[in-house]
Amino acid sequence: MNSVIETIMNHRSIRKFEEKLLTDEQIRTIVESAQAASTSSFIQAYSIIGVKDPEKKKKLSEIAGNQSYVEHNGHFFVFCADLHRHHVISQMEEKDLSTSLESTEKFMVATIDAALAAQNAVLAAESMGLGACYIGGLRNNLDEVSKLLNIPPLVVPLFGITVGYPAQMTDKKPRLPFEHIYHEDEYNQNESLFKEELLAYNQIISEYYTNRTNGKRSDTWTAQMANMLEKPVRMYMKDFVQKQGFNKQ
Template identity: 65%
Template sequence: MNETINTILNHRSIRAFKDEPLTDEQISLIVQSAQAAATSSYLQVYSIIGVKDPAKKKKLAELAGDQEYVEKNGHFFVFCADLHRHKLAVEMEGLSEKDIEETVESTEKFMVGTIDATLAAQNAVLAAESMGLGICYIGGLRNRLDEVVKVLNTPDRVIPLFGLCVGVPDQDPGKKQRLPMENVYHVDEYQHDDELFKKQLASYNEDISAYYRERTQGKRTHTWTEIIAGKMTKPVRMYMKEFLKSVKIPLK
């Protein structure tokens, strides 16, 4: 096993960081690594906002659900789907925003921006972890995006998708086991043996329950399917479609 694969397989989310800011060199290398990711048709439909201002970090931590580690980390990145740059590009070629409206407001281009930003973020994560740093993705920024865009001063057609805490770890959490490979990887076509899937999930439940039991000294023994049932029956962020319309991404 090579060093890169070892880094990938040893990933874990870190939620406590030492009070050590990232250096400018570390930030630059992480961003350069993000930019080296694959991008659909060379469109590069994303931007990254690095948040250093303590007041902004504190506000973002509050908006993300009072997650303290959004405020207290080595550096906080926000990954955005960004079609604003493309409006500027076509203006430079003598076209107007009206000429590209149908394209930039399509569901496809929103998906491209989301995928591009996610690919870039995962490259950033691998770069950070290869330097011995820890990371934690923050989807909670989408709890109150109307406020997040004000904090970050993003223009129309720019959507903050998620945050990324990076820093020197101040904890060593256990590694969470992933789903059985057989439950995720299909050969040639999707496999429809639901009873086999449930049998695999039942075995996985035992492993996850043991993980939580050991991590919490018996205070928590949830299985994976219990967690999923709880989350899937509670709709969240149902305002998102209307919000996307407000920033000119109406998903045609």
């Protein structure tokens, strides 16, 4: 196993950081690593906003559900789906690109581009001895996030990433079985096997939580997912995305 794979396999979310800021050189290295990610048709449909302002980080922390590590970290990155620059291109090249820019397909491209770039950024940070945690809680209130970060049309903040020097290491969460994720030649729809594998995984997760919390928690993965998905959240998202100019076609 080489060092790249070791870094990938050792990933865990870090939620407590030392009070030590990243250097500008570290930030540039992480962003340039993000830029090296694959991008659909070279469209590069994303932007990254680095947040240094303590007051803005505090506000973003509140929006994200009072997650303290959004405020206290080495640096906070916000990854955005971004076709705003392509709107500028339409003006420069005197072409009407609105149908493409407003399409569901290009919104998917922008979202995928941002996700690929983000994972490169996290791997780069972790290879430098730093820790990271994805923050989807920004989507609790994207109107407020957009005001705070001066977001223009055709840009959607998707998630944040906290990066810093780990002050506390967590255990790795066991992932779903390989056989449950990987399908060969066609999608395996054997539900009896699905349920059998999920029951086995439930036992692994229950033991993980029991050991991690000294017996205070022992829930299974399927129960955790069912309880979470039973309560729809952020149902304003379709309207917000369309308001920003995406996903209209």
